[in-house]
Amino acid sequence: MTCEWGHDDCKFEGLKCYTCFSDSVNYVPIKQKKRYTLNRKQANKPDKRKGSSFEYNNHKNNIKILKDDVTSSMTLNSGATIIEKGDEQISGIIEVMEELKTQMPDRAKGTKSFTIKREWLDKLHREALQENKEFWYLKFAFNEDETNHVGGQVFVVTEQDIIMSMIKTMVEDRKVANRANALIDVANKRKELIEAENIKLRAEVALLRAENNLKILDSS
Structure with missing residues (x-):
């Protein structure tokens, strides 16, 4: 039963409550x-x-x-x-x-x-x-x-509120995780694009050198 005097750690909770007529007369805290x-x-x-x-x-x-x-x-x-x-x-x-x-x-x-x-x-x-x-x-x-x-x-x-709070926390955590994964994916794709552009530039440079060598041979 709920203590009339506000205690929740009484050794005699539920045992001597009916004789506790004055403030905390039977109150003994649990060790x-x-x-x-x-x-x-x-x-x-x-x-x-x-x-x-x-x-x-x-x-x-x-x-x-x-x-x-x-x-x-x-x-x-x-x-x-x-x-x-x-x-x-x-x-x-x-x-x-x-x-x-x-x-x-x-x-x-x-x-x-x-x-x-x-x-x-x-x-x-x-x-x-x-x-x-x-x-x-x-x-x-x-x-x-x-x-x-x-x-x-x-x-x-x-309690229902605890379960719903846990679910809400997991939902928010997964939203943050999903966004983080999306940012990582964008960064990886941007890296791949830069690498591809570098490969293209190197190929264009190699092509120009080859065409220049051909011109030199044709003019000699």
Whole structure:
């Protein structure tokens, strides 16, 4: 439930709200989890906590795909409890916040349902804006086992405005790229034309020399 006193990081959110009759009487801030930034040389491994493998594999995949274009950092195990400034933050040329949710492998194999809570999305929205992120979304897997091997399926839930903003960004980027490619094509064709004109001039010079030699021979 929404805190009457404006807190979004209370340890007792949803537990003691009904007894919090005066300003912040039950408010206890949640201890901030440590954020990790990994690179290819580090060998940190996930532990056995819920969601740890999912978070770690997602982080490695982000680094592999994005390479050195951005910085990708993660908060270990945040997705297994509550949303806390996002499990994964991508920073640099693009600003993104990811939240990860999954179910433990002790659930029946082939799980076909996953409950997504509105509060997760609302909190992610709020915290992404606080962190000045351009895009934000929730990643989830029906079963954490699926995230531990290549080809495991992970899905994304986000707001319509975020999707449309992503599409608009891609459209604008492709327009810029298409114009850049067109300018390159014009430059290449102009280069080819100049080269062709140079070849023509050299051929004309050679022709004049040949005609001049012929005149000399005819007059001797």
